[in-house]
Amino acid sequence: MAAEFIIKYRLARAALELAGTMLAWEDFDAEADADALRKAMRGIGTDEDEIIEILANRNNEQRQEIKEKFTQCFGKDLVDELKSELRGNFEQAVEALLDAPPVYDAKCLRRAMAGAGTDENVIIEIMCTRMNEEIEAIKEAYSAEFDRDLSEDLESETSGDFKYLLVSIAACGRDESDEVDEDKAQEDAQELFDAGEDRWGTDESTFNRILVTRNFNQLRATFVAYEGVAGCSIEDSINDETSGNLQTGYLAIVNRAKHSANYFAERLHDSMAGGGTDDDTLIRVIVSRSEIDLLRIKAAFFVKYEKGLASWVEEDTSGDYKKILLGLIKGDDE
Structure with missing residues (x-):
């Protein structure tokens, strides 16, 4: 049975206009696929082509059903069985396909923060591009998988204004309507200009508040207005006024909003x-x-x-x- 956070995640995805390469397999039979995977791993050698044929042609929801059916039919964990047969990057890709999306994101975030050093690029890629429902599901998956609080880990593993950016994103306060207020876009553009190009130093709190809470359509309108106010793009100003992980995070949000x-x-x-x-x-x-x-x-x-x-x-x-x-x-x- 899928965890509640996975169900919420699927419902949120269903409301989006998707353009993925992976669609549900029309003649799907979870038991037949589970049996085919078992046979692909039996005897001498492994039939990797059969594994690829199944896993690369089922969507994630169907893969979760195959995992559950495999345990029901054979009393074994499909992921464990495959990991014992496969190696290297192929094994890693297969394991990624068999995780539910919020669980996979949670695992990637944990790996990015565990041990010596922190992989900020992975954190930025996930946290700065996911929608509120996705982040909420990731937080729940992170807690379920690791018995840890994602927001607390982000806060302890990062620092400065970059930390504040990530904690704000994790709070899931972004407006996700499609509405655009042109007057507000002009006002926000002026605020961003005043906080950056038009002063000595940068008021990062203003950038943080606007980039993290406005819906993406609103941000696009703000960026257009910004060029009229500042005479340059928002990307140019971010590159001029910030550096390091904070700059990379801001630019990821801008790119997510634009395209x-x-x-x-x-x-x-x-x-x-x-x-x-x-x-x-x-x-x-x-x-x-x-x-x-x-x-x-x-x-x-x-x-x-x-x-x-x-x-x-x-x-x-x-x-x-x-x-x-x-x-x-x-x-x-x-």
Whole structure:
């Protein structure tokens, strides 16, 4: 039985206009899939292609049903069984697919804060791009998985104005209506200008209040008005007036408001560009966005980098790991 926070998360997602590559499998049979996965792991060797065929063609809700049916039929945990058979990045991708989305985000956040050092980029990617209902579900999943309070961990693992930004986001106070008040946009634009470009030093509290509480349509109107007031873009001002993790967090919110697909396209590109591959980010973005907006991200990726996302992944990964990622992406023309 799905936890209450997962049910709330699904209901919130159902209200969104989604553009994911992963849809519900029409002829879905959880028991047949569970049995096929069991057979793929029996005997000498593992049938990785069968595992990929099933997991890369079922949406997350169906995967949760397969997990439950596997335990009912065979008395074993599907994730544990697969982990004993698989290795490396392929294992990591499979495990990510079998977590419910808020549980997966909670695990990513915990890994980003556990041990020595903190991976602020992971925290920013998740906290600065999720909607209120998603964050509430992540907080509940975090508590259920780790018996810890997410807001308290964010506060203890970060500092300064960046800490205040994250704690504010975790409080889930963003207006999520579609309404735009042009007068308010003009007023907020002037406040942002007065708090940054028009003074010595920066009043981060004003940036924090406006960026964290206004709905994204309202923020887009504010950013347009800002260019008229300041004579430059809000991104230019943030780059001039802030630095470090706070700057990265502010820019993530701006990009999320303007065109979230561009933000995630950049994250994917950066994970593969240069020497080596940031496989954690590559898996996290593809898996977490596959049922939300991966179609838009693919389009944004092609426009920005003049080459398809699937082509990049094809060249940058290998083996079964490559196959499962490409199975989620569904090619460059879909």
